Amino acid sequence: MATIKVIGMRCGHCVGAVTKALEDIDGIGNVKVDLEKAEATYEETGQVSTETIEEEIKKIGFELG
Numbered sequence: 001m002a003t004i005k006v007i008g009m010r011c012g013h014c015v016g017a018v019t020k021a022l023e024d025i026d027g028i029g030n031v032k033v034d035l036e037k038a039e040a041t042y043e044e045t046g047q048v049s050t051e052t053i054e055e056e057i058k059k060i061g062f063e064l065g
């Protein structure tokens with residue numbers, strides 16, 4: 001289980017967008033996003049780099065904390 005900070009989420013739509021973006025990355029599964037904590041947790045089901053995660057999060061308008 002890994003935890004990342006995601007900056008910029010304001011509502012359930014943001015949570016949904018971040019959840020989907022992370023779920024769509026190969027090597028990531030079981031994503032849970034917490035709006036109040038500004039955190040996402042996930043399981044690593046394969047090799048995935050922080051750069052890949054950062055890129056996908058930025059694409060949809062958020063930043064890693």
Ligand SMILES: [Cu+2]
Nearest residue numbers: 010011013014
């Ligand atoms: Cu939102």
